Structures are given as C-alpha cells and as structure tokens.
Amino acid sequence: MTKHDLINITKEFTASYSHTPLTAEMQALLGTDDMCFFDEPLVGFGSADDELFEQLKAPEAVGPQFIPPKEWLENAKSVISIFIPYSEAVKKANNTYPKAEIAPHYVHAKNYTVPFINKLVEKLCLEINKKGYSTVVPSSETARLKSAMAVFEGRKAYTSPWSERHIAYICGLGSFGIHKGIITEKGALGRFISIVTDMPLEADERHYSELYEYCTMCGACGRKCPAEAITTTEGKDKVKCSVFVDSTKVKYAPLYGCAKCMCGVPCAKGRPKKR
Ligand code: SF4
Ligand code: SF4
Secondary structure, three states: OHHHHHHHHHHHHHHHHOOOOOOOHHHHHHOOOOOOOOOOOOOEEEEEOOOOHOOOOOOOOOOOOOOOHHHHHHOOEEEEEEEEEHHHHHHHHHHOOOOOOOHHHHHHHHHHHHHHHHHHHHHHHHHHHOOOOOEOOHHOOOOHHHHHHHHOOHHHHHOOOHHHHHHHHHOOOOOOOOOEEEEEEOOOOEEEEEEEEEOOOOOOOOOOOOOOOOOOOOOOOHHHHOOHHHHHEEEEOHHHHHHHHHHHHHHEEEEEEHHHHHHHOOOOOOOOOOO
C-alpha cells in the first residue's frame, strides 16, 4: 500500500459521504434536502521521528502533557494527518448570515463530521492493518486522553495530549493563522484527524518554516468575530471564543458552532496573497 492508495481511499470515502442525511427540521432550516457539506480532503504525511513532535511539549506549544507518536505506538514510523474541508456552500452560507448569527449549514456540517470521521479512520486503519501494520488514532484513545487531562485539572479544556492542528502543521498541510486554524490550500474551515502507524511512509515536505508563515496578519478574522476575540496584537482569546460558541446552543442545542473567523476572509479558500 502506498501514500497514493491511502489518499485515494480518503477521497473516495469522503465523496461518498459529502451529501449527508438531513433531518426534516434541518431541511426546513437549510431550505433544501440535498446539500454537499465536504470538499475534497487533503492528506499529509509526517515521520514519527520528526524532532518537532518533541518540541510540542513546550508550554507555548501544546504543553508538557503532549504525547509524541512513539509513546502512542511503539515502533511508530509515520503519522497521517487528514483535513476534511467544508464545502464552499457551507462557507458561503456562514459568511452570508449576519455577523452574530451562525448558519445552520455550518452547525450541521461541524456536528455531522464527527461520526463521518470516525468511519473514515476506521476504514483507513482497517486497510493498513490488513497489510500487517498497526495503527493508533490518538483522538479515539479516550482513556489516555482523559488521564492526561486529569493531571492538569482546572485547565481541562486546553490540556489534550494531542493536537490535530499541530500534527497537520508537522505533516505539511499548512501553517497557523491568528484565528488558530491551520491555513491549508483549501482554507482553514474543516476537521482534522490523524493516525499513528508503524507503516513506513515517506514524509511530505513542509513548504514553510514559521508557525504563522501563511497568515498575512490582515486582521479580517478579527473583524468577522462576533465575540471580538481576535486581534493582530494579542491573537485569539480562547475564553471569549468559547463563551460565544457555547451561546450558539441557545438556538441549535444540542448542536453548536461558530467559525465566522474562517469564512469570507482572505485565508478562507487557501493561502492568502501577501499584502
Ligand atoms: S484572516 Fe488574515 S489575519 Fe486572520 S488568519 Fe486569515 S490571513 Fe491571518
Ligand atoms: S469561532 Fe467565532 S467566536 Fe471564536 S474566534 Fe472564531 S469568530 Fe470568534
């Protein structure tokens, strides 16, 4: 099995799920019974030996609770990072709604993606396992995630021992924006997932060397934010953001979401042009 095979499986599986089933209530909200929620995915590959993984233990990166690939899986050789971008229709809807109103298209896409992604990684792991290699999906290792978080009680929300966005950065998918998303060639709005494996796969080249290299500091994400949680001088205020995102449950409970900062901005469709 090659990288090309894994990319193709990911693309085909995503295409087959891009039109998700809609409840009658959601059909009424969206005004349609058929909508494409996902764009074609991006897949990046990293080496489990990449020295950047150790650097994620720094307090200014993920933190000392970060667990590197070889601690998730002994003899790990590769890390696969997958980005499922939301469709242009989802981004457009969220951008078109008034500043403090979140489009149901995005809320549905965000929440529906969880079961879809679980199925996708299950499929990829199965294919890799069939070739005799082991796999671990850190974000599914609930017991280890919880025990790592418990050590940092009081800061539970921000102390995960794994960070999909940092993994995507290491695997060459893109660099950070000040909205704290990863700016990929398909924008920043979507979901990331990753797999650690002992299957040898050649690492992709990173076309950047700085954490925020693709961000032009244009400030557009801050102007879009209904919570005023982003500035070019201070970056993103996670608490302000999280309070606003929680408030969207009033309308959509049990669903929720925002991501206004990633729609209708220069990095919404790809790497922005330098100013
Ligand atoms: S909108 Fe501008 S400042 Fe904000 S993350 Fe994108 S490029 Fe950076
Ligand atoms: S998700 Fe919403 S509240 Fe949070 S920073 Fe982005 S625009 Fe602001």
